[in-house]
Amino acid sequence: MTLTADAKTSDRQAPPLDDIDGPDAPALRPTRLTVGHVVLGAGFLLAAAIVSILVGPAGLPAGAVLTEVLGRLPLVHLHSGLSATGVVVVWQWRMPRMVLGGLVGAMLAIAGASYQGAFSNPLADPYLLGVASGAGLGATLVVVGAPVIGQIPSDLLPLAAFAGAVLAVTATFALGRSRASERSSASLLLAGVAVAAFFTAVQTFLLQRSSPGQLSTVYSWILGGLSTAGWGQVDLVLPYVGTAILVLLACRRLLDVMSVGDEEATSVGVRAERVRLVVIVAATLGTAAAVSVSGLIGFVGIIVPHTIRLLAGPSYRRILPLSVLFGAGFLILADLLARTVLSPAEIPLGVVTAFLGAPFFLVVLRQARRLG
């Protein structure tokens, strides 16, 4: 890869302020994040957020909704004229649903990108080390156990899903870490497969013995969705997702260095094994928090990073920040489709992302093959 020289130079020397547009732009592929990319990503996210706030079955006038939102900004004093009901719709439902969608999308996309970097595997996704199966088992235990244990608050489900996900990934680590560092990532992946199979087996057993009502509750959680999103869920996931995203963003240069191989990275002073551990822990905790409130939404962690890679090059200094912006915008738009295409009926969000994601991914794959 051409990254070797580039990654080293930009890490060690003071890089030019803008190495893509400047007259002294090097012949190597540019790897720094450009203002243009950020503006594009932020614009996409902002547009998705605004549209999702404006659209809904309550049919509120767009002007009044915009005025209502702007009026809450500091130093802006506007009166929207929305009814009390309209204010509830905007602030209690549409807004937290949009924010939660954005957080989950950003988390899944950056986790996918980070896993792909940490494992040097283009098919790595946020569920690689057992997050999905662990969260699924946690959710199933709550749903199936509810009649047995008695009165259980319904908000226990996200906590159980989170605990299950963390447990599964911890098991993967405990079983998969080997001393030989070059074999470590392969044995982690295999341990992840084994743990996922085991957790899934337990979940299947429980579901097979559950009632049809419980089956459909678990099934609808597995398909993913944001239909009951509220500020409480935003509060629940924000600390984890926020921290995870910041940690992963801080690792973006190191992932670039590691993309040339562990030995080469070690030769320039990067402890690849330690970086990989930090990246995996951050990505996994963030993903576990995200899926605990959204259910298992697939494909975001694959298609968003790969699309960015195709458009903006293979540097993680671009892919990671842009994954946050485009991942958030993508999931907000997918959720918009989930609740409008068959309105007033909703479609599971995981169905929308996979339905859009699978064909889109194939196109990206063909393009990538053509580009070599």
Place this chain on the structure above:
Amino acid sequence: MKRSWAGYFLARVVVAAIVTALLSAATSAAPVPAAQVAIAGNATAGPVFPVTVHSGDGNVTIQARPVRILCLSPSATQMVYALGAGPQVIGVDEYSSWPADAPRTKFTGAETSAEDYLPLRPDLVVLSYPSGAIVQQLRELKVPVLVLPAATTFAAVYSQLAELAAATGHGAAVGAVEASMKEDISAATHKAGSAARGDSYYIEIDPTYYTATSKTFIGAEFSLFGMRDIADPAGRLSAYPQISAEYILKTNPDYVFLADTVCCQQTPAGFAHRPGFSVLAAVRLHHVIGVNDSVASEWGPHTIETLVALLGDTLRS
């Protein structure tokens, strides 16, 4: 992993949908159930076996009056006991909650191997959602199987009642049971009067806003009172669609029925405290009513009479 899960469930859903479609096609293909013919012939002379009844998947001939009935469907259990065939029952599934003293087993009615049932030596098995090749396996063992799929209309309920009556040797009882159900329904609708005619309702099947349209059996029960289902515009692709809180607020239903009090511990008070719901007409008028989850999935006489009586009392006030 995740995809294989989805695949597993999808496969089950698709199979269930195909089976349901085939079964309902089979039902509609025979406008006059054989059971009713048999009853007509035996009404005065008492039950005479062998009798041929119409099952969801074709005609079934029962050679002798069954005395070891395995009834693995809550709705069918209610019908069998209402007909007076309870003493012939040796086992019901674990979800059959009425009557309370029915001999409950660990079976769910979704077993895939006929061998599971053999220790009980049944001479009639009643199922609603047969899995795998269970029906064929039981027939190979010469155990008659009656498949009674989920009813979506009252006509289907009465037709299943007639088939069960003939199959169990209680053909003479079916008229009285049907008349008693109709009497209860008419008493309840009379009690409610026209108070709720045209009023809208939302029936919650789970707290993520899965609901039922008027094309379902529970919808048919509400239609008896002239009520309007807010979910009908969402029912283009599914009779059990998921809607949103915002849509509930927009349609502002006059009544809310929570059929997720057991699975998900929902209560009218909890419903009223969900963000934004305090402005709903149903909340302000205390028209949020918790019901047992089973009303949304059962079509037996006991479930019907309980719900209809509740509606009669509720809608009057």
